[in-house]
Amino acid sequence: MTLDTTTGTPSSISIALIGSGGSGVMTAGSMLLDAAGRSHWYAYMTRSSGPQIRGGEAAALIRISNTPIESHDNRFDILLAIDWRNAERFAGEIPLDSDSLIVADPDGGDIPDKINAMGARCCELPMKALCKNITGGRPNMIALGAIASLVGLPEQSLIDVLTKVLKNKGEEVITSSTEAIQAGISACDSLPSCPSLNPPEPHAAKRLNITGNEAVGIGALRGGVRFVAAYPITPATEVLEWLAPMLDKVGGVLVQAEDELSSVNQIIGASFGGVPALTATSGPGLALMMESIGLAVAAEVPIVVVNVMRGGPSTGIPTKSEQTDLNIALYGLHGEAPHLVVAPTSVADCLFTTQWAVQLAEALQTAAIVLSDQSLGQTRAVLDRPADLALMERRNVPTKIGPDYKRYAVTPSGISPMALPGTTGGQYTADGLEHNEAGTPSSQAEDHLTQLDKRHTKLHGYNFGDHWADIEGEGDIAVITWGSSSGPVREALSQRHNKERNVRLICMRLLSPEQPEKMEAALEGVERILVVEQSHSGQFYRYLRAHYDLPAESKAFHRPGPLPIRPFEVHRELAEWE
């Protein structure tokens, strides 16, 4: 729970629902999130589950708040267990303390030692037993009613969500679920008290209930993507599953490829034909694509590769997050291949950053890698609807071609007009071999230097404006972070109220090409730097050290996944400097 600084009442509450296969905790969790959104709260939910493909133990980790949220809190206020089968595996993900409340079904088995050891208060809610009096009643709906009532969610919002979710299941199911929810609400009276949220402020602005992967999909379409080729991989698949039917509607298409080598080359082909194109993958797929991304750079064909990072190396931890594909994204291309690497800084920002990446790739005729991750991609959140990024620039496509047309002509910006097949007089061969301005293969030193300079100038001479980073606050200490680590860092800084020293926050969105002058300006007056990232080796810190002038006193907090970075870890680092 996070306290509101002015009133001292909670501004957010964290709840974990756990249960084994078929217990329906995910359904209950999603409905809780939806109901909170309808009641004008912000909400944030991640899922955790065992290795089974279907069924198996699962946890819905939810936070509800009066203010926008981008990460979990340090601890959970409530842990509700329908049963405890294999639940010890979640102990690390659900930190509890003596103020936390465990709500357990007495028929669900014993509380695992690892969870008991955290010292939370315990109480019983006989969910299975209460169901016996309700035909078709299910324990997860009892749980939903009880939790909603504990935190102060109005009953009507639950009924509204229920009616929407179950509308195809028939009247009987709706009736029994409603009864179960109501039984949960009544049973709540017997539970120990628990802090509840202040009623939220009604708001006029539109809010979305969306995952990062879906937001990537919207960003892609807003950016103009109409061709997608991809091979399924966790945790990127939802991007593709959302996009496939949506592309149908906007006059585009998704092709399921035979592998990632195929998907990335298909998008290069489509884009060569003039259609903005994207693929989405995760680490193992990105590794397979590297040679082809270099081709897009050399042949100057715009493409976007969304990489939803998971734990690595190798097959790693497919269902958990880590920020460890930074090195391969920045440095994995052979030869010298300037390209774009961008990273969303929140679930909402997945939309903006993907749209931006498409526009940049198109305008600069190069490859863009978008580094999202499992924790952004698979988190479902209730958030303010991101504004549409006004269209900045399109691909430079000539409609009339002069007699001296050269596809790779040197221009002041480095960007040369790209003739599309079908255009009379524009015929050229796109080539990954080094070439001269006309595109003819060449191994001459002059041609190599000319084209290297051209491809460098395109990116390094371009003004990326303010979008290169989100910069917040003032102060002589700065925290520099990126991607999904931005959420817990922001959270940590927002909790620093009575501290003397202000802290500046820099969440980098543009990782390549690097922006040393902008960083210098952003760091003016800063004496100390804390770098925060989720990697074992400190990839981001090393990257910053290599490309930027950092103040002498800088340190890095970096640790691997799969556990998310918590705000207190950032506090602890900053406390050493107070």
Add this chain to the structure above:
Amino acid sequence: MGMNMNDAASTTALAPKDYKSSVKPVWCPGCGDFSVLSAITKALAHMGLNPEDVAVVSGIGCSSRIPAYLNTYGFHGLHGRALPLATGLKVARPDLTVLVAGGDGDGFSIGGNHFLHACRRNIDLTYIVMDNQVYGMTKGQASPTTAPDWARSKMTPHGPGINPFHPLIIALGAGANFIARVSSHDPNGTAKTIVEAIRHPGFSFVHVLSPCVTYQPEQREWKKLVRPAPVEATSDAGRAARRLLTDDNLYLGVLYHGDRETYRPRFETTKVDPSQLEQEFII
């Protein structure tokens, strides 16, 4: 998508030379690929296609150099990846005539998986493989079609020792819709088959015996050994399979033409504005 830029039929007739670029080939004198280049230009001229409405996509290898020698649009991509690149192009731009060209190493070794799936996907592409049973560009290593006892590569001094790949049978099994073999010593015959292949809907596979005079000089003899297949082309896959299983790799002609439906992803013409798709998320 699917911009229609120019009509296919040209008003002034173009000659084969109009499809050639001014770039000089890197090939060795006598290389079979010269006549394949000439056959492609003849085929395009015969069909009266505008050079700007044709795209030739290739991988890496001596044979894969072909796009730069043509005055069409071209893409000289990565070793083994020509087929997927062409797939993306053709799906995005169904108005174009897309040819894919390359070598046996490019198509059957490093690109083998894409070959299977391109046959299976049956997109309207024409795939021309110049088979010289060797890696020419990297100077003479065994390829998937090299004989097991061919012991002239330093990398496999005792010969590759494994059975060669049979591209036509594989193409049939994987679902190609048109399968033919031609010989580069006959550019007119090759041109005629390429025209048929382009006209045939779906994925057309043209296997060209194209000698490497440098690393496989005895392939010069191919022109004496090749002969027309003794039977007509069939659309019966079972008969084609039996025929191909006894094939000695030297029969020429169209061996199979099927009527499998071409994979053409559906493009909705009534388009919804993307902003409407966000409605489902709005609370």
